Structures are given as structure tokens and as C-alpha cells.
Amino acid sequence: MKASYFGRSAAVLAIGALALTACGSDNPTGTEGGDSSGGGESSVSGTLTGIGASSQQAAMTAWQNGFQSANSGATVQYSPDGSGAGRTAFLAGGAQFAGSDAYMSDEENEESKEQCGPDGALNLPVYISPIAVAFNLPGVDSLKLDAPTIAKIFKGEIKTWNAPAIAEQNPDADLPDTRITVVHRNDDSGTTENFTDYLHAAAPEDWTNEANQAWPSEYAAENDKGTSGVVNTTQGTEGTITYADASAVGDLGTVEIKVGEEYVPHSPEAAAKAVEVSQQVEGRGEHDMAIELDRDTTEAGAYPLVLISYHVVCSQYDSQETADLVKAFESYVISEDGQKTASDSAGSAPLSETLREQATAAVDSISVQG
Numbered sequence: 392m393k394a395s396y397f398g399r400s401a402a403v404l405a406i407g408a409l410a411l412t413a414c415g416s417d418n419p420t421g422t423e424g425g426d427s428s429g430g431g432e433s434s435v436s437g438t439l440t441g442i443g444a445s446s447q448q449a450a451m452t453a454w455q456n457g458f459q460s461a462n463s464g465a466t467v468q469y470s471p472d473g474s475g476a477g478r479t480a481f482l483a484g485g486a487q488f489a490g491s492d493a494y495m496s497d498e499e500n501e502e503s504k505e506q507c508g509p510d511g512a513l514n515l516p517v518y519i520s521p522i523a524v525a526f527n528l529p530g531v532d533s534l535k536l537d538a539p540t541i542a543k544i545f546k547g548e549i550k551t552w553n554a555p556a557i558a559e560q561n562p563d564a565d566l567p568d569t570r571i572t573v574v575h576r577n578d579d580s581g582t583t584e585n586f587t588d589y590l591h592a593a594a595p596e597d598w599t600n601e602a603n604q605a606w607p608s609e610y611a612a613e614n615d616k617g618t619s620g621v622v623n624t625t626q627g628t629e630g631t632i633t634y635a636d637a638s639a640v641g642d643l644g645t646v647e648i649k650v651g652e653e654y655v656p657h658s659p660e661a662a663a664k665a666v667e668v669s670q671q672v673e674g675r676g677e678h679d680m681a682i683e684l685d686r687d688t689t690e691a692g693a694y695p696l697v698l699i700s701y702h703v704v705c706s707q708y709d710s711q712e713t714a715d716l717v718k719a720f721e722s723y724v725i726s727e728d729g730q731k732t733a734s735d736s737a738g739s740a741p742l743s744e745t746l747r748e749q750a751t752a753a754v755d756s757i758s759v760q761g
Contacts, residue, residue: 435719436464437712443469443477443490444581445618446636447518447700450733451490457732458723467720473617475579475604481703482506487717489703492581493604494672494681507705508760513753514681517724518700518733519666519740521657522586523637524646527625528552528569533656535560537649538593544632545573545590546598546610552630560649574624574633577614579604585684585698586634592686593695636698638737648696651689659740661694667743668693676706678753680746707760714759721757725750 441451448471455467469490472480477489478499484506494514495503503512524541526534531552536544540556543549549556553566576583581604588602600607606614613631615624618639625631625643637645637657647654655661668690672681686695702721708714723729730741742750 435462435716437716438466438468439488439713439716439720440486441467441469441477441488441490441702442472442480442486443488443703444474444492444700445471446492446520446582446639446698447471447490447737448618449638449737450518450739453732453736454720454724454729457729458720461723462719465716465719471617473578474581474584478703481512487704487708487713488721490700491703492698492700493584494699494701495703497674500675500679503703503705508707510676510706512703513676513679513706513757514701514703515721515725515750515753516680516682516699516742516746517702517721517750518737519662519742520659520698520700520737521637521662521694522582522589522634522696522698523640523643523657524632524634524648524696525622525625525640525643526632526646527629528567528644529629531564531566532644533647534564534644535647535649535654538590539597541646541648542590542594542597544571545575545634547573547612569630572628572631573610573612574621574628574631575606575610575612575614576616576621577606578616580617581700582618582634582636582698586696588684589686589696636737638739648694650693650695651691653691655692655694657694657696659734659738661692662697663740663743664690664693665695665697666699666740666746678706678749678756680749680753704757706756707758709760711759714757718754718757721750721754725754 451469458467459465474491474493478491480486481489482502495512500511550571552569552571558566583606584602584604590598591601615621618635621633622635622639625633647656668688669682669684672683675681682699688695704717725747733739734741
């Protein structure tokens with residue numbers, strides 16, 4: 392189910408600083424006096440534990456450093472074990488927040504009420520990034536491919552790099568007869584879910600499997616764990632192809648995907664445009680921000696192979712200290728400064744003004760049980 396479009400204003404970045412109340416402070420980082428450099432008195436303390444998406448790792452490191460430098464009494468721990476592992480740990484009470492490249496399902500939301508009170512969990516979009524289709528083919532830095540061709544490659548139906556379906560879309564490329572080796576994730580992965588969702592929506596006749604965190608067993612190939620795992624495997628073997636957060640692919644070649652009548656390279660701006668033309672999921676709580684991406688858009692300049700990575704947090708926590716710490720940290724993450732820090736470190740697209748305003752209200756709504 393879907394709701395209304397975000398509209399063109401969602402592509403406009405906020406120009407004013409975000410002010411969120413966190414434990415008596417008007418500073419998003421939770422410091423008194425607005426000193427985000429770490430020189431001020433910290434107004435929050437304790438240890439915050441998160442588990443989840445490996446795609447967020449570079450951004451999370453930047454957020455941890457920025458937040459902890461401004462809050463000397465606070466520590467943020469994050470283990471990039473994958474989206475599925477993060478949501479499982481969160482639902483079991485093993486983490487105060489989860490990083491996830493897919494929003495929680497209706498069943499998970501219902502289960503979250505055991506830890507988070509009657510209103511359950513909140514999905515906060517914090518990290519928007521393109522997923523790159525990346526390959527190791529010496530002498531070839533970029534290729535143009537439509538969704539059906541990408542689907543057939545990852546199914547194993549197109550077996551060599553000079554196959555007609557690839558060559559016809561890349562007449563100027565010097566394509567070898569090297570065998571294509573697919574590399575996919577072997578863990579439950581939000582990146583896999585986003586990638587298979589794109590294939591199913593944009594090439595439904597060629598990719599009949601619906602979106603799933605687990606790679607389809609019938610298309611099993613070379614595999615590794617986590618973003619770094621599949622990238623390292625691809626970098627180490629000529630002729631390989633994988634899918635991964637664009638910030639992590641390094642010097643691998645990447646694919647421009649066909650959108651409408653044009654081929655669009657991945658970029659933060661093209662990813663943000665894809666989110667702009669997407670919709671929020673209906674039937675969720677007032678402050679839940681799960682977004683249904685329009686994978687088969689023909690919008691010019693949009694790159695629909697995009698992931699929105701969330702921080703899944705409780706609407707209510709069992710202690711004031713935890714609630715204050717979560718609110719202070721997430722306030723920093725979604726602030727203009729926090730989003731710029733992530734963009735500089737990971738190449739992500741900063742939240743639009745519209746999304747930031749909605750996230751502000753969501754974080755501000757977090758309270759204490761009882």
C-alpha cells in the first residue's frame with residue numbers, strides 16, 4: 392500500500408540548522424552551548440548499541456566520531472552484521488537501534504511492540520545511496536545496461552562479456568570473451584532485497600522472483616558476506632560482477648542503468664531524485680517513515696537502483712537515559728551537519744528538507760514507557 396508523493400520539494404536540501412531538543416539541549420548533538428566540536432559539557436551519557444547494515448558502515452563511523460566528540464560521556468557502538476541480523480537483534484532486545492537497508496515488515500512491526508511498547512518501532516530514513524552494479528573488467532570502466540540484461544546476467548543466462556545483449560548497448564566498448572562470474576551476498580541483506588526488488592519491478596519477465604533479503608538459491612554463484620566481502624571478491628577476480636553500496640566499490644567499473652530512454656549513472660543526486668518520485672507506505676504509525684520506492688520510474692535523471700537505509704528505533708524506551716541518548720544521537724544523524732558528514736564520508740545523498748522535517752517530528756516523539 393502506498394500514500395502520497397513527496398513532491399518536488401523533497402529534492403531541496405535544508406538550509407537552516409535543525410534544532411531538536413535532546414535531554415534539555417537545543418543542539419542536535421546533545422551538547423550544551425551548541426559546541427559540536429566536543430569542547431562543551433555533554434548533556435547525555437551512556438552507551439548506545441546498534442547492529443545492522445554494512446552499507447552504513449562509513450557513514451556510521453563518521454556519525455560516531457561526530458557525536459562522541461560533542462558528547463564525551465556517550466559511546467555509540469555499531470556492528471555491521473547485515474540488515475537482517477540488525478533487525479533480529481533489535482527485536483530480541485540486543486540493541487537499542489538497528490541499521491537496515493529495508494524497512495521493517497508489518498509482522499516485524501507487530502513483534503516490535505514487545506520491546507517498544509504499544510506503538511512499536513519507527514523506521515527513520517537516515518542514509519540514501521545508490522546501489523552500484525560493479526564489475527572487474529580491465530580496460531572497461533563503464534557499461535550501459537538495461538534491467539532485463541542485468542537480470543539475465545545475474546541469473547546466469549548471459550555468460551560472457553561480449554554477449555550480443557551487452558555488445559549492442561555498448562558498441563564502442565572493447566568487450567572480451569571473458570566468462571562472467573556473478574558474486575552475490577550470502578547473508579540476509581537489505582542490499583540484496585533492494586537489488587532484487589529493482590530487478591523484479593524493472594524486468595518482471597526476466598526476474599520473476601520477488602524481493603528477498605536472501606539471494607535466490609536457484610541462481611547461486613560465487614558469494615561472500617557483507618558489502619566489503621562481495622567487493623573484495625570482485626576486486627580480486629577478473630570477469631566478476633556484483634551489486635553493492637556505491638560508496639564501497641572503489642575502482643571497480645560500474646553500470647549506467649537504462650531509465651526510460653536514457654542511461655543514468657549512479658550519483659547521490661540521481662538517487663535523491665528517485666526518492667523524490669517515490670511514496671510513503673500506508674497503514675503505518677503517524678511517525679513511521681517507511682518509503683516505497685518507484686523502481687520502474689521513467690523520470691529523467693533518476694537512478695531507481697537505490698537503497699534507503701533506516702535506523703529502526705523504538706517509539707518508547709524503558710528508561711529515560713536510553714530515550715535521551717537515542718534522541719540525541721538520531722537528532723545529530725538527521726541534522727544538516729550529520730547528513731553532510733555522511734555525504735562527505737560515504738558519498739550518500741543528504742536528506743531533503745521535507746524528509747528532515749518529518750524525521751525531526753519522529754525523533755521528537757520518542758518517549759519513555761509507563
